[in-house]
Amino acid sequence: MSMLAMDAAKRWRRVHGLINALSWDEFLPCIGITVESVDLPAAIPAVLVRDRVILLKRGLSRESSALLVWHEVGHVALHAGGAAFWTSSVGGQHLLRRFERQAWTFALQFPVWQSDVLEAALNGLASNCEIPGTLALVIDDLARSSHQRTRLGLA
Known part of the structure; x- marks a missing residue:
């Protein structure tokens, strides 16, 4: 589990408050990000362009x-420089895998998700594109961590 991403999500919650996961379209203009719906290949359901535009x-x-x-x-919250910069550095592919996992952790931890909404999101991704392996790993890690906190009386 990415402690860096979880810490970033906590910091963002302190700064921005609790944001409902489905309210992204209201929140993003506040941080200078726009989203454009475009035709993308099945293998690429979304892409970040210069930390300011998300193509969806x-x-x-x-x-x-x-x-x-x-x-x-x-990625905006955690990774300055963009994928092209990081892949050109030593160990770039390894860094990108780690960054993907961190971004998924942030996506699950910063906004407030209702369980039925998150389930619908995952089912929708599964039917429209491939769910990235890193997302599956993050979900497993978070579930395991949540179970351990509950078992220890920390939840």
């Missing part, structure tokens, strides 16, 4: 769009 695959459900948008916001 047209036709996704509102819930799936929210999860993808928050993932890209996670």
Whole structure:
């Protein structure tokens, strides 16, 4: 589990308050990010351009769009420089895998998700594009961590 991403999500909550996951379209202009729905290949449901524009695959459900948008916001919150910069550095591919996992952790931790909304988001992604393996790992880590906190009486 990415403590860096979880700490960033906590900091963002302190600064921005509690933001409902489905309210991304109201929140993003406050931080200078716009979203454009475009035709993208199935393997690329969303992409961040210069930390200010998110290109989102047209036709996704509102819930799936929210999860993808928050993932890209996670990159803005955590990773200065962009993918081209990081892949050109030593160990760049390893860094990108770590960054993807961190961005998914942020996407699940910063906004407030209702369980049915998150379930719909995941189901929508599964039917419209491939759910990234890193997202599955993050969900598993968070579930395990939540179970351990509950078992220890810390939740």
